[in-house]
Structures are given as C-alpha cells and as structure tokens.
Amino acid sequence: MRTPARLIFISLLGTAALAQASSPTPQPNAVQLLDLAYSGPSSPYQGRILLTKWSGTRTTTEEANVFFSPPERYRIEFLAPDGTVDRVVIGDGQSEQVQLIKQGKTLGGSTSTASQKIMPRDEERRLLAENYAITVAGSEDVMGRQAWVVDLVPKLAGKPTQRMWIDKDTNAILEVKRTLASEKSGADSRFTRFEIKKDQPETLFAFANLPKSQPSKEENAAPAAPPSDGARLAGGFAFAGSDLFDVRGQRVEHLRYTDGLVPVSLFVTRVPVEAPKLQEAASVSSPMYIGLANPVHVSQWKEGSQHYTVVGEVSPELLRQMKLGKTPAN
Structure with missing residues (x-):
C-alpha cells in the first residue's frame, strides 16, 4: 500500500547485493513498520484479493479487484461468482462511496450524508499501540515477494488477534488474517495477484455524482x-x-x-x-x-x-x- 526497491537494489548494488544476501536482514521496529504500512506505499498498485470469512462451521469466500493510488485513494471491485462486478467501493481516506451495480444504487460519497473521518491518524496509531502488543514475527515468502510478518495481540481479552504480511519492497499489506478464537470466527484477505503500476487513471477513483438535496x-x-x-x-x-x-x-x-x-x-x-x-x-x-x-x-x-x-x-x-x-x- 514505495517504489519497487528490488530492481533498484539489483541495478545499483550489483554483486554487493549477493554478498549481503548471505547475512540475515535485521528486523525493523514493529511499530515503525506498521506505521509505514498504514501510511501506504508511494507507488500505485493493483491486484486481486481473495477474502475468506468464517464463523463457527460456516465459511464464505469472495474475490475482488483492488486499485490503489497514493496517498489514500482506492477502488475495490467485489466480484460475483460468475466474475462480474457486484459492487464497487471507492474511497480517499476521508469519504467512501458504495456503488451497488446490479441494484443501480449509489450510497455515500462526497455529499452531506457521507461518513466523514474525524479521528486524526496519529490518534488512531496511539490507540493501537496502547491497546495491542505489536511485534515482528519474522519474514515469509508471499507470491514470490519477501514480506515481514507482524503480529498484533490485544492486551485485553475479548478482542481479535491480527497477523499481517507486509511487503519488504513497497510496504504494501499483502495479507491480513484476523481471528477471534473464543468465538471461532475470523477473516483472511490476501493478494493472489499484485502489480506495481507507474500510474492509475483518475477515472478509477472518481465518485459518482449524486443529487444534492436540501439537508433536512x-x-x-x-x-x-x-x-x-x-x-x-x-x-x-x-x-x-x-x-x-x-x-x-x-x-x-x-x-x-x-x-x-x-x-x-x-x-x-x-x-x-x-x-x-x-x-x-x-x-x-x-x-x-x-x-x-x-x-x-x-x-x-x-x-x-x-x-x-x-x-x-x-x-x-x-x-x-x-x-x-x-x-x-x-
């Protein structure tokens, strides 16, 4: 969600990169790493995610196309089982709009009724550090990309635990798994396809125009x-x-x-x-x-x-x- 550094490292460091590969990469500070991930990468990207949700013995899956453009613009196209777009979510970090394709309806967006974010991001991060123990659990391969594994464990019982796989090159979040073990429920969202882009068309992130009615x-x-x-x-x-x-x-x-x-x-x-x-x-x-x-x-x-x-x-x-x-x- 930074410039694809892998190619840059190979071209600039040459054989020095091979020498460094033999020694383990020092683990970053967990809080700083999470902060970079939540800030989002500086490069646009797109891909497809597989979202799996479970509750008790019931499990559901859904696929979605994801498009991202810095600093916080995103477009998520949730797909029906036949591959057609069922609904579209567009956001910019402050407002969010949901387009229900089959119903022909649009909810939210940059209107008087849109949900607006009030809490500053710094306050969200402070709360996160206050309520969760954040640690780096190592690194793993995700789709051929090296990723840091970050665990968020609640300090208070009754909250879910979250594990994140953060791409080392771009700081994009490649996978997130959240579980509430006591209730046997959770969700996992992971990229099955991920591609860094030079840019993204502005039209992807445009809010649909909604009638401006006089607020009651x-x-x-x-x-x-x-x-x-x-x-x-x-x-x-x-x-x-x-x-x-x-x-x-x-x-x-x-x-x-x-x-x-x-x-x-x-x-x-x-x-x-x-x-x-x-x-x-x-x-x-x-x-x-x-x-x-x-x-x-x-x-x-x-x-x-x-x-x-x-x-x-x-x-x-x-x-x-x-x-x-x-x-x-x-």
Whole structure:
C-alpha cells in the first residue's frame, strides 16, 4: 500500500547485493513498520484479493479487484461468482462511496450524508499501540515477494488477534488474517495477484455524482451523545466520528468508536429496532480494515427515551461491559 526497491537494489548494488544476501536482514521496529504500512506505499498498485470469512462451521469466500493510488485513494471491485462486478467501493481516506451495480444504487460519497473521518491518524496509531502488543514475527515468502510478518495481540481479552504480511519492497499489506478464537470466527484477505503500476487513471477513483438535496433538520442536527461518557467505551475504545441515516423512515444516529484496530458501532434510535437491520446498514470497510463475517455480537438497551445498540467484533462479555460502562479485567 514505495517504489519497487528490488530492481533498484539489483541495478545499483550489483554483486554487493549477493554478498549481503548471505547475512540475515535485521528486523525493523514493529511499530515503525506498521506505521509505514498504514501510511501506504508511494507507488500505485493493483491486484486481486481473495477474502475468506468464517464463523463457527460456516465459511464464505469472495474475490475482488483492488486499485490503489497514493496517498489514500482506492477502488475495490467485489466480484460475483460468475466474475462480474457486484459492487464497487471507492474511497480517499476521508469519504467512501458504495456503488451497488446490479441494484443501480449509489450510497455515500462526497455529499452531506457521507461518513466523514474525524479521528486524526496519529490518534488512531496511539490507540493501537496502547491497546495491542505489536511485534515482528519474522519474514515469509508471499507470491514470490519477501514480506515481514507482524503480529498484533490485544492486551485485553475479548478482542481479535491480527497477523499481517507486509511487503519488504513497497510496504504494501499483502495479507491480513484476523481471528477471534473464543468465538471461532475470523477473516483472511490476501493478494493472489499484485502489480506495481507507474500510474492509475483518475477515472478509477472518481465518485459518482449524486443529487444534492436540501439537508433536512435532522441531517443538520448533531447526533445525541451516547450514555455516560461519550468520548470512550469500555475496553479502550475512543470516539472516532458519527453520521446520520434513515432506516424505514426512522432516524438512526451512528457513533463510531475504535481501539486503533477494531471498529465498534453504537446506534442511537428513538424506537427499538432489530439488530440485523443495523448490521446491514454498517458501512463497507476500506482496504486497511478486514472485518469478520458478521458483527460478532450485538448488545441492546434503553436509557431514557433513547434506544441503544452496540455492534462490534468483540466477545459478548466485552460488549456487556460497554453497556455497563465498565472496563473488564483481563
């Protein structure tokens, strides 16, 4: 997600590269390596990924074409089993648009209703280091490319563990595997084809034009604060941003939290809602984020006149503690 250094090294170092090959390459600092990976490579690339998700005994797979252009523009074309494009996700690091090809619908984008990223990237990285132990577990070959293996292990029980394979030449993330062992669920996303490009057509990353309607009073209204402390949830999750949308005529306030790696969504409504409807409303994730097959667990409660639903890739116990506003012991 840097210039393809392998060819440069061969041409510049010549026989010196062969001498260096006999000695082991020193391992980089894990946090710095992860920071480079999340910053994305300086060179455009494209490829195909295989996304495998499992929950209990159920496993699903999906393929997608991925296009990337620095600094943070991406296009993901999710493919149907027959190879046709089913949906397209376009993002620029701040806004994201989902194009449902077969339904002829477009969601989100650079409009008044688009989800906007509020938390600074530095704060996300600080949270990640605060909530996870980050180590380099060695190096492995991925599609003929050498990659560093980085492990992210949560410091608190009930969160998923993540392993990443980061390309040594470009700092692109070639594979990510996330598992929540206690719930027998997880996901793996890996490139089956990866190619560095000189440039990418601008049209690949263009948002579709959406009608600009006059925002309603509810769309202009600030989302209500969640119960108790709105800045944090139990388990090290900090407020990352919010947006509004409608589900069958009912306004839903979506407050997004993160611990630097895992997203948790808190939905606020005026009437009780069925959790699956909210799961369907969750936004599609960017290439930097690998979600599990479904939000692992859901917790709902009422406080005053508001109904709350929290959805996250964490254990039932951790979600329960979020409801109670307490931080569980590890």
